[in-house]
Amino acid sequence: MVESREIEAGLGVAVLAAAGFQWLLRLVYRFGGPVHVWESDAKRLRDCGLGTDRVERFMRARESVDLERTRARLEETGSWFIPYGSDLLPPLVRELHFAPGGLFVAGRRTLYEEMRLAPRAVVVGTRRASAYAHAVTSRIVVPLIARGAVIVSGMAMGVDTFAHKSALDHGGLTIAVLGCGTDVVYPARNRSLRHRILEDGLLVSEFPPGTRPAKWTFPLRNRIMAAFSHAVVVVEAGVQSGALITVEHALELGRAVFAVPGSILCEGSRGVNGLIHQGATPIVDTDAFVEEFLCATRNEMNGGGVARPAAVVRAPDSPGREEASSVAGNLVLQALCREPRTIDEVARHTGLEVPEVTQAIGVLELRGLALPLGPGRYAAM
């Protein structure tokens, strides 16, 4: 049972950190919890090397902060707060040197329980995703989901969005770690995605409800994402990408980092290829990757087991196991397995006529065995 002191201190730190006292977060880990930060006197803070007027301002702000209002707001938005000291938090959150006062969560509580016990993979990447990145994201997410993993990402445009959507589309559980309050819609385009995640997933943020996104909130968000993960998968990233920040945090926390190799000609793949150069595990084969990931998690979770062993609602099987019902369907599926292809290309590779290929793809698509990717291209699931 978490003491109310703990909750109050956690909330207080979270609210003030979002209001400009970010330096508080540096003390949380150092003092061993928000309670000690929140309740510390001026002398102790000054001893840490903080300037007098900083301390003064904090003291004043602490007096005036209205935690009741924050609580009411939480109630209103249907989210709840898990303070720093709670066992419910993933343990790594407490390991962060820049630890949060606690986390705000929106979504169904039962899902949170489920998520806590499941292996979690962070799938992140550029906002300017190529068709290739989209193809790869779903190919990575779907087998992970099928093995009971939870997909964590940041709900940004591009790879993040696609990771969430593929997870939801295949009956999986997904967590969006936000750079704003859990009740704020950002980016606006993802309004409907946000609704879907509220239904079948969780929104997590260290920022209290009502916090608008800002330039500085996203790098902070990335460290929470890393703390939620058992491994990080970078799909596509340029040299400036925020995904690289997530990787840095993950490495600090001792997480495995996987990277999807990209073209060396593409500016947008330079960051991710750089990761591989520095020693990240390249994903060469999705099946092998999933095994590797689960292996890494199992060690981590001390044989705690996978909570949702393939308890997936609509997970389509990989094409190796699933047979299309017709000869043409099988040929097409084989051709699509190698890489996403256009109908014309499939026709050329299989020797079938264009209408035959189109017909086969129509059936495969409805059975969830093939999916359209970018203009006129298809991939096998």
Place this chain on the structure above:
Amino acid sequence: MGLARIWGYALAGLEAVPVRVEAHVRPGLPGITVVGLPDAAVREAKERVRSAAANSGFPLPSQRITLSLSPGDLRKEGPGFDVPLALATLAAGGHLPLGCIDTVGAAGELGLDGALLGIRGALAIAKTAAAQGITGLLVPAAVAPEAWQWGGGLKVWGVRTLAEAVSVLRSPEVAAHVERRTLRFSQRARARAGSSTAERLDMSQVAGAGQAKRGLEIAAVGGHHMLMLGSPGSGKTMLARRFPSILPELTLEESLEVTRIWSVCGLHPPGDALLRARPFRAPHHTASAPALVGGGSFPRPGEVTLAHRGVLFLDELPEFARDALEALRQPLEEGVVTIGRRNATLNFPARFRLIAAMNPCPCGHYGHPERECTCTAAAIAAYGGRISGPLLDRIDMVIGVHPLREGFLEQGLVEDTSASVRVRVEAAVAFRTWREQQLRAAEPARGAAGRAESALVAMAAHYRLSGRARSLLAAFQARAAAGARAVSRAMRLARTIADLVQSEEVAEEHLAEALVLRNRDHLHRDRW
């Protein structure tokens, strides 16, 4: 000296309206007055009439000449009234026997030397004249072949000068001679039109793009609309320009329709008999809504009507003005354009096949195998979003066109020629026509029972879906939560695909292909 009457014709939309043209010569101050709502061009006719008459050797009397056009409340437009006004004046002035032109129609513009010049809408005028049952129609020789095509027992005199027109009206021998000459010219022009359909553009000139070609073939049979999605240089425009070459030939009836439209718009070359090639219109993306669907205070047909029975090609679809695109909805669905004006509502036919093309994103390289796309996800989604849902709903096929990968040209592919595709298309169209006749014959038998069926069941029966096709359709509806329009459009498409293989039943594979071709996901509306 006295009063003379003749028929003239005013154009209203695509139709010609008969106009009574009267001339009265009476003592008074010399001068010509035109009454009966003439526009500026008609009012100017009096100067041309005076000079042309003088130069043809028929000086006008120095008396008061009143010219009247009735019905008086119809606005008369254009120079086509020169000839009837001149002939009525000459008759009233004593150069023609009075009464000999009462049941004659005339149209044409006059040069000051008395030459008859071509006019717009000769075919429309001939249609109206034939319906009137007049003795004969006098038109400039340049447009006589066109007017002659209407047939309907109408005598057509193609004359070159005002003097010749006068002698046609004075002497039956000359009239018979001119009529024979017109007939000869017209038959020759018609033969010429038939042979000129051999075109240089051929489908076999485009390598690859098998799926797009298949889409065009389906569009050719069923009159479906299609959107091509592809990077710059992937061959979208090449394909679209070759689309008319695989369309079935215009029937005589269609040809008359199209010629009438083009002629009214002044696009039909003088001297040609009939348009035999399917129209191909490719308006630029800066075209306004009235330019596309028609408009103006004297409503003129727009590009969609000029593309009637042919192809409307809209390149760079998202670059068109929003209101221009939205105005396309009615013609896409109903095949007509309705233009309302204060005094009249006009219907222009617009049964065309829309072939649209667009890049997948603003930079054009999204999904390109080698080039890098520099657009943000939001920009790509916004680009696709410029095409509204209701418009997209009416486009049956969305097809990706891809640039050929390197080394492909050396493989020496043999591509179908337009002629061989057209054979398939024509066979499918013939089968479709036969099938529809069968259906109509069987319809009354089902009538009473049919009423109780749900719309979907009725539709499934109408399209003759096989059992497996039905279960596929059910799966599609369950998965995509597809609306009624989406389902019925997909079925129509599947029906056309079945027609291509001359199957009375729509089988699973036909429906499957239709569902792939209809898939809009390529436009990334809500995917990311």
